[in-house]
Amino acid sequence: MGAYSPAPVVTKEVFDQVMEEVMIRTVNAMASEGRPYKGVLYAGLMIEDGKARVLEFNARYGDPEAQPLLVRVDGDIVEVMEAVVDERLDEITLNWHDSPSICVVMASEGYPGSYETGKVITGIEEADAMEGVKVFHAGTALKDGTIVTAGGRVLGVTALGDDIPNAIERAYRACDVIKWDGAYYRRDIGAKAIKFLK
Amino acid sequence: MKVLIVGGGGREHSLVWMVNQSPKVEMVFCAPGNAGTAIEGENVDIDVEDINGLVEFGKKEVIGLTVVGPEVPLTLGIVDAFEAAGLRIFGASKKAAEIEGSKVFTKRLMAKYNVPTGFFEVFDSPDDARAYIKEVGTPIVVKADGLAAGKGVIVCQTVQEANEAVHIIMEEKRFGDAGDRVVVEEFLTGEEASFLAFSDGKNVLPLATSQDHKPNLRR
Numbered sequence: 001m002g003a004y005s006p007a008p009v010v011t012k013e014v015f016d017q018v019m020e021e022v023m024i025r026t027v028n029a030m031a032s033e034g035r036p037y038k039g040v041l042y043a044g045l046m047i048e049d050g051k052a053r054v055l056e057f058n059a060r061y062g063d064p065e066a067q068p069l070l071v072r073v074d075g076d077i078v079e080v081m082e083a084v085v086d087e088r089l090d091e092i093t094l095n096w097h098d099s100p101s102i103c104v105v106m107a108s109e110g111y112p113g114s115y116e117t118g119k120v121i122t123g124i125e126e127a128d129a130m131e132g133v134k135v136f137h138a139g140t141a142l143k144d145g146t147i148v149t150a151g152g153r154v155l156g157v158t159a160l161g162d163d164i165p166n167a168i169e170r171a172y173r174a175c176d177v178i179k180w181d182g183a184y185y186r187r188d189i190g191a192k193a194i195k196f197l198k
Numbered sequence: 199m200k201v202l203i204v205g206g207g208g209r210e211h212s213l214v215w216m217v218n219q220s221p222k223v224e225m226v227f228c229a230p231g232n233a234g235t236a237i238e239g240e241n242v243d244i245d246v247e248d249i250n251g252l253v254e255f256g257k258k259e260v261i262g263l264t265v266v267g268p269e270v271p272l273t274l275g276i277v278d279a280f281e282a283a284g285l286r287i288f289g290a291s292k293k294a295a296e297i298e299g300s301k302v303f304t305k306r307l308m309a310k311y312n313v314p315t316g317f318f319e320v321f322d323s324p325d326d327a328r329a330y331i332k333e334v335g336t337p338i339v340v341k342a343d344g345l346a347a348g349k350g351v352i353v354c355q356t357v358q359e360a361n362e363a364v365h366i367i368m369e370e371k372r373f374g375d376a377g378d379r380v381v382v383e384e385f386l387t388g389e390e391a392s393f394l395a396f397s398d399g400k401n402v403l404p405l406a407t408s409q410d411h412k413p414n415l416r417r
Contacts, residue, residue, distance in 0.1 A: 038288075
């Protein structure tokens with residue numbers, strides 16, 4: 001499991017189509033239905049032949065998408081969220097770092113089925129100190145001052161890079177120094193993005 | 199300003215980390231949080247579904263902004279409860295969160311307002327659902343109407359699988375009331391992407407694009 005940003009499949013044309021036909025149209029529709037939509041609207045899309053169609057909507061930030069997205073924000077996210085609450089989003093611009101990002105989810109062996117918890121995790125500080133890397137916790141807990149596993153999805157190892165291959169390399173280098181008994185992660189996160197760019 | 203992040207996953211840790219960088223923020227709480235949010239902020243031992251408990255905490259600590267991570271408290275009306283208590287909160291109201299909480303609502307909304315999506319029908323009778331599946335054939339997608347922790351969407355390659363999905367959702371009631379109705383929907387092919395945008399009810403501000411890599415490829 002994991003996620004990355006940007007998604008090369010969303011070309012300029014697809015982006016414009018989604019803004020007009022999906023996002024703005026849906027926000028207007030919700031207002032017309034007496035259900036004004038405030039917050040983050042998440043559209044899960046399927047894109048074929050340059051046209052997007054909606055699979056589902058979520059009423060929140062995605063997980064793990066929030067991790068690679070938020071590390072790319074170049075500004076104050078609190079100001080954006082306050083503008084949403086105060087209904088003055090038209091006054092806001094939001095800048096993004098050009099660097100692409102990727103998040104590799106490190107999970108407990110067995111997830112999404114049954115798995116064990118309480119395993120001591122090592123290497124997080126070392127990984128966090130690597131260039132462009134930020135380790136986000138998911139199913140973790142502090143036990144007597146030590147970080148232990150407490151869920152199926154344990155960590156979201158997130159990295160910014162000069163380009164997508166560089167971000168992938170950084171994220172996996174960080175994953176490789178993080179250890180616990182039963183750690184598991186996919187090695188192919190971001191591979192689809194590279195395939196698309198070729 | 200004090201900020202409260204509701205949730206305890208990777209999404210919430212990234213929100214705590216991001217919010218902490220704002221010069222306006224003096225303190226970030228996370229309920230219930232995890233080890234990462236405890237290190238970078240302060241964890242509060244309140245469950246995400248304990249709406250009254252969260253409102254009381256927000257009042258006691260004079261929280262200036264609450265940000266909700268997961269969907270369940272949104273569909274339970276956490277935003278409405280905070281607003282009624284005079285507390286500022288970022289998230290969809292109960293009525294707006296129907297866009298995630300009910301697939302029937304959302305498919306009908308998209309059909310009414312011409313938002314591009316796959317063809318579909320809604321059923322409250324398993325026999326009618328199975329008759330429709332027999333008529334349109336496979337591959338097809340069977341979805342429980344309500345929230346099912348991400349497990350209520352079943353991609354079916356054969357009529358037998360689709361009938362089984364209807365049985366699991368509507369008769370076995372594996373997802374409880376979420377399976378009172380199903381959406382039987384076109385199986386879309388192509389490349390998946392996520393598109394997120396902020397909205398204040400009128401204006402739309404897109405985030406950067408992103409793509410999710412699911413634990414497996416079925417959906």
